[in-house]
Amino acid sequence: MKLVKPKKHLGQHFLKDLQIARDIADTVDLVPELPILEVGPGMGVLTQYLIPKNRPLQVVDLDTESIAYLNETFKELEGKVIEADFLAMDLNELFDGKPFVLIGNYPYNISSQIFFKMLDYKELIPLCSGMIQKEVAERIASKPGKKAYGILSVLIQAWYDVEYLFTVSEDVFNPPPKVKSAVISMKRNKTTDLGCDPKLFKRIVKATFNQRRKTLRNSIKLVLGKNSPITADPIFMKRPEQLSVAEFIDITNRVAKELANT
Incomplete structure (x- = not known):
């Protein structure tokens, strides 16, 4: 079976370092x-180390060539290789609707979309980990007051405990990306209810960070x-x-009360 050729339009950069995998x-x-x-298993560099864990495993990839390679190379995955767009999938249909762990060497061009989808299915995903662009990992893990702190930071940290694990050099990929990568872990925290309207919370976070140079007095309009x-x-x-998750929740409740009175 010939090796899969990395495809730029799919954001494919195949990891070569087996210890990192x-x-x-x-x-x-x-x-x-x-x-x-x-x-996004590609040629299975992570998959080969997930199979021995003896846990139910499914892999999803959009690349037909990768699908063929996985089916040919990993006989243990028979019936468990899904050719689909992860972003379009109904995750309730996997594993009989039971919770599962999400992992991958995520395509850099859609990693943020993947994590927004994770949030939509947060009750099904107690853990999400894997490799993404270093800059995105820093945003997700950032604390208030840092330049990297933004929409992803707040929305993910509201529901997950985030740990930036380690940085990965561009030299261990084929082809090498133009940026460094990082491995991150996001584990569901104990929050079951934000204590505010979650849709309004998300709306306020996005509205204020989309005008991040303005004070909230101006952007909240x-x-x-x-x-x-x-x-x-x-x-x-x-x-x-400058605001913590708790402060965004407090502001959401104040805004909700104000909207209810108008």
Whole structure:
């Protein structure tokens, strides 16, 4: 079976370092026993270390050539290789609707979309780990007050405990990407209810960070539609990157109350 040719339009960069591959695969051990879904397996550099874990395993890839290679190379995966667009999948249909661990060497061009989908299925995904662009990993793991802190930071950290595990050089890929990579782990925290309207929370986070140079007093008008007495509070003089998840929740409740009174 000939090797799969990396395809630029799919964002494919195949990892060559087997020790790094093993280390990434071992991140699933943080939540043992549950089934595993691998996104973008390519030629199976992670898959080969996931199979021996003896857990239900399915892999999904959009690349027909990769699908053929996996079916030919890994007989253990018979009936478990899915040719599909992960972003378009109904994840409730996997593993009989049971929770599972999500892992992958995620395509850099859609990694943020993958994690937004993870949030949509957060009750099914207690752990998501894998390799992404270093810059995106830094954003997800960033704390308030840092330049990298943004929409992904707040929305993911509201539901997951994030750990930036290690950086990966561009030299261990074929072809080498133009950026460094990083391995990250996101484990569901104990939050079951944010204590606010989650849709309004998401709307406020996006609205304020989309105008991150403005104070909340100005950017929150996009949600309130006007000047409001609540913005006289000193917290609204802050910029979004200065606010913790808890403060965004508090602001969401204040805005919700104001909207209900109009």
